[in-house]
Amino acid sequence: MDIELMINSFPKLLNATLITLKLLSVSLILGLFIGLGFAILRMNKNKLINKFAYGYSYIFRGTPLLVQIFIIYFGLGQIEYLRTTFLWVVLKEPYWCAIIAFSLNTGAYTSEILRSAFQTIKPGYLEAGRSLGIPSKIIFTKIQIPIAIKQSLPAYGNEIILMLKGTSLASTVTLMDLTGVAKYIISTTFKPVEVFIVAGGIYLFMTFIIHNVIKYLEKKYGFQT
């Protein structure tokens, strides 16, 4: 055990954790909007729209995240037309490519979580809203969405932890996130166990925090439906 290396690498790894957290939070926020959008499309009565939304979530949940990042980072740059548009400003940055891949990926999972949450809302709530003459837009934003959020909290907490682990793949497209820096230190010092303990400890600490925050929110907003 090389305690000195562990102490020395800790600040470096902690610094890299910032990038991990940035990637995580930005893609979770974007993914939440994407997921909400596709969950609404999934509940559309039009079969074509429904199939499209199902196809999206099927493709993104059926393929590894690594493939998705590689398609976006290495693949999209190949399309000549894209290089001339303003999108290229975004797509040439590995940081944004990773965020796009993560958001689309977590969006697919989130859409499934939200869809099942919407579908388990008791029809009585909606009927009550309708019979009170509340417009359907307000029923959706004020009744359906809050209940769906509360019901999907446990599953969404799992998704946040999965995404935290998923951000480690950013290191494959040259980003120096926590895993990227850990790999760099391992490959320069050849002391994998020590670095694993420190980096793994940081990850575990983050999962621990996320787990407890979700637990707290569940308790705070939990109600019997």
Place this chain on the structure above:
Amino acid sequence: MELLYFGDKGWGDELFFATLMTIAVSITAMIIGFLFAALFTPLKLSNNKVLNSIGNAYTTVIRGVPELLVIYLFFFGGSGAIMFVASIFGYNDYIEINAFLTGSFSIGIISGAYSTEVFRGALQSIDKGQFEAAKVLGFNKYIYFFKIILPQMLRLAIPNLSNVWQITLKDTSLISVTGLVEIMRQSYIAAGSTRDPLFFYSFAAVLYLMLTFLSMQLLNRLETKYSKGY
């Protein structure tokens, strides 16, 4: 399309064998995972506090740390550990371990943590009366476990195990970083030499989709077979 020709002209045969490699690694990892689950599930259910916390530590650490980090640990640490053991026996040359074994082993440890949770949940949802009845009837340990508990546990575990299989299958893409030539690595090589990454990575995505689709069909059939009432 000529990129996919078999033989020297295209990458069809390479990608075909890479797909077989992905399947082989996934199955090996799944089996290694079952071995780990068989070891750790009893620990997680044990009343002994020390054993219990060992079981919990395994599932918490593995499920809380990114797969890639675990793979790096075994990829960089594996040969070192084996060389250390070999040096005790007086063998000091460099030993390079097989990428297939390291890959399957590290994915297996990860999939084992998920399998452990699945088996624990399945065991806990078996009716207590079944355990008691088996004990009261005085069956020996073999019949108690293999004829009474295991069949009931498997039937409860199969739906969740198919989730674990999906996760394992997708995780195998990560061992491409160790150089094992599976779908992802082969696509990387092909994309590099033809300068057509969009095509090859999209094709890799299609291959993975096919694998998940086919295995889901198979597992669903298994699920209906075993969920027939008793």
